[in-house]
């Protein structure tokens with residue numbers, strides 16, 4: 001059974017059809033590239049998958065279970081298995097440590113790794129993973145754009161999600177920082193975490209993603225192995 005199944009999903013906002021007839025599956029542990037030009041609907045699709053918005057028609061199955069139209073408790077259960085890094089991440093007015101551990105505290109999962117690691121050890125590990133060791137006590141609102149992006153990724157990784165939704169995680173980074181994020185994602189490949197990576201960058205898809213879904217004007221034009229996909233633009 002696929003981890004995520006999107007069936008005939010459409011989203012309209014007012015008279016505008018933002019997404020139409022999206023069918024897509026994500027397998028456990030895979031990295032799926034979601035590529036499309038600006039305005040094609042990538043962010044809208046990720047937000048629907050992350051259960052932040054409701055589709056106009058169609059449905060989403062997570063772990064084989066329908067997630068919309070269910071009691072809030074079931075929605076919460078699915079939401080807790082996912083984490084999203086937004087295109088423009090927002091930091092709380094607090095330290096990096098508070099920001100990175102926020103989701104864990106919200107989820108009450110102090111002992112997410114079986115109780116052996118303290119929260120501060122987990123923060124340390126997540127910061128090391130994104131190359132920002134020692135940033136714990138920094139004020140999160142004084143970080144550069146690239147650092148903010150990486151802290152947002154640490155905040156998601158610490159949750160050990162089954163599905164990680166990344167909305168152009170390297171778009172605002174210098175080549176060096178982008179490469180370090182790419183390396184980190186490469187290491188995620190084959191782990192239990194599945195990733196949907198929204199990007200404009202086909203090179204990044206070829207490097208990181210096993211499969212690529214091509215979105216254009218709200219429709220999926222193709223889904224296939226990254227080395228076999230050619231872009232229609």
Ligand SMILES: Nc1ncnc2c1ncn2[C@@H]1O[C@H](COP(=O)(O)OP(=O)(O)OP(=O)(O)O)[C@@H](O)[C@H]1O
Nearest residue numbers: 013016018036037038039040041042043044045087
């Ligand atoms: N709340 C909204 N109200 C009206 N239109 C919206 C809304 N949200 C998104 N749109 C429109 O839906 C389309 C898809 O937007 P979306 O942000 O999903 O695209 P995207 O592929 O993520 O683009 P980018 O690569 O620039 O981030 C755009 O034309 C956008 O203007």
Ligand SMILES: [Mg+2]
Nearest residue numbers: 042043087167
């Ligand atoms: Mg977007």
